[in-house]
Amino acid sequence: MNLETPRKFHGLQQQAQQVAKHYFRPISRKYDKVEHAYPKELDLLAALLDGMNEGSPDAVGAGSASKRGAACEQRAGNKNAGNMAALLGVMELCWGDVGLLLAMPRQGLGNAAIAAVANDEQLARFAGAWAAMAITEPGCGSDSAAIRTTAVRDGDHYILNGEKIFVTSGERADAVVIWATLDKSLGRAAIKSFVVEKGTAGMTVTRLEKKLGIKASDTASISLSDCRVPAANLLGNAEIDVQKGFAGVMETFDNTRPLVAGMAVGVARAALERTRELLICAGCRFDYAKPLLTVTHAEATLYRLEAEWEAARLLTLKAAWMADNKLPNSKEASIAKAKAGRVASEVTLKCVELVGALGYGEDELLEKWARDSKILDIFEGTQQIQLLIIARRLLGKSSSELK
Numbered sequence: 001m002n003l004e005t006p007r008k009f010h011g012l013q014q015q016a017q018q019v020a021k022h023y024f025r026p027i028s029r030k031y032d033k034v035e036h037a038y039p040k041e042l043d044l045l046a047a048l049l050d051g052m053n054e055g056s057p058d059a060v061g062a063g064s065a066s067k068r069g070a071a072c073e074q075r076a077g078n079k080n081a082g083n084m085a086a087l088l089g090v091m092e093l094c095w096g097d098v099g100l101l102l103a104m105p106r107q108g109l110g111n112a113a114i115a116a117v118a119n120d121e122q123l124a125r126f127a128g129a130w131a132a133m134a135i136t137e138p139g140c141g142s143d144s145a146a147i148r149t150t151a152v153r154d155g156d157h158y159i160l161n162g163e164k165i166f167v168t169s170g171e172r173a174d175a176v177v178i179w180a181t182l183d184k185s186l187g188r189a190a191i192k193s194f195v196v197e198k199g200t201a202g203m204t205v206t207r208l209e210k211k212l213g214i215k216a217s218d219t220a221s222i223s224l225s226d227c228r229v230p231a232a233n234l235l236g237n238a239e240i241d242v243q244k245g246f247a248g249v250m251e252t253f254d255n256t257r258p259l260v261a262g263m264a265v266g267v268a269r270a271a272l273e274r275t276r277e278l279l280i281c282a283g284c285r286f287d288y289a290k291p292l293l294t295v296t297h298a299e300a301t302l303y304r305l306e307a308e309w310e311a312a313r314l315l316t317l318k319a320a321w322m323a324d325n326k327l328p329n330s331k332e333a334s335i336a337k338a339k340a341g342r343v344a345s346e347v348t349l350k351c352v353e354l355v356g357a358l359g360y361g362e363d364e365l366l367e368k369w370a371r372d373s374k375i376l377d378i379f380e381g382t383q384q385i386q387l388l389i390i391a392r393r394l395l396g397k398s399s400s401e402l403k
Contacts, residue, residue, distance in 0.1 A: 006080045009088050016089045020096025028097040031216035032368055036208055039103055039216055046105040083323040087262045094266030098372040099216035108169045109133040110177040113252040117236040132173035134164035134222055142385040145188040151180035160227040170220025171205045174198050190240050195233040202227030213371035257333040257380050258319040264344035264376040265313050271369045275351040278358055298354050305347050312340040331393035338386035341377030348373040
């Protein structure tokens with residue numbers, strides 16, 4: 001097994017690392033303190049990224065996370081394409097700041113959703129749009145199949161009614177990918193996703209959340225009242241396939257969950273590296289040749305955290321690699337998300353603990369990383385839901401058989 005980063009992505013990683021270090025880190029604390037203020041510094045960065053992607057077969061960012069590219073490649077052997085590129089970029093950028101990455105124009109999870117399931121015409125029409133993704137509802141969190149927002153066909157349009165909460169970039173984005181049901185009586189199979197463009201009559205942002213972390217990113221609640229959406233904005237197949245069930249829209253998660261895992265890997269690495277630096281200043285030597293029983297508690301703890309982090313990183317790379325190679329990766333995507341989300345929370349909190357008062361104060365970013373990391377174990381499916389999905393896959397059980 002070759003676990004090294006493909007050479008063709010070295011330039012991407014270096015560029016992302018420079019952005020994280022010289023662009024994100026200097027403004028990280030500024031936008032943590034002024035929640036809901038849009039980081040205008042990101043406009044130039046987003047424009048540069050758009051320029052890099054224009055006409056390039058090796059596009060990077062959320063919009064490149066799709067199995068479509070892998071399907072088009074005909075060469076034999078391993079393929080490292082859009083999913084791996086997006087993941088490696090996310091890992092580096094979240095070493096800088098998770099909230100700022102989530103606030104980046106055209107890099108939202110809605111963009112990844114469009115890339116995952118849109119047809120060619122939709123990909124062309126929504127190219128350049130910044131898309132948020134709206135799944136969660138007041139009475140429907142982890143169980144996406146319990147969605148109550150309805151979509152009723154009316155000629156060449158659908159009429160959407162319902163409410164969505166915790167929509168990342170819901171106020172700032174150009175469009176929102178809304179999950180809604182065509183027929184509640186048919187359960188999961190009737191859930192479809194619709195691109196609702198900003199300014200569409202009937203879609204209203206009702207409030208912005210105040211949050212523990214990722215304060216640079218806006219998190220909105222959205223109301224849909226007789227919201228008329230063109231039928232051409234339904235992503236994927238409009239037909240309800242009871243046999244296929246929920247698989248259509250759920251394919252989105254196969255691409256986005258590794259990206260969220262990558263965010264967790266990135267912020268955890270930042271905490272580990274900074275903690276190591278501070279502990280070295282305090283006298284720790286970090287000699288890996290010594291048995292654990294002969295080193296300090298702080299050193300032994302950091303070794304364990306680094307091992308957990310490496311496991312999360314490799315699982316995340318595997319999930320993205322499988323997507324690039326057009327392999328079913330639903331189980332692996334959930335494994336990566338569950339492992340990385342839990343590890344990020346554990347690592348960042350333990351790093352705060354290891355360096356004492358330095359970790360708890362605002363002189364260091366460690367306390368911010370601890371707050372930012374928690375959401376990565378919650379959104380895109382909570383830790384508990386990921387474990388449930390993994391159990392279903394391993395045991396061959398359906399969602400109705402194993403709840």
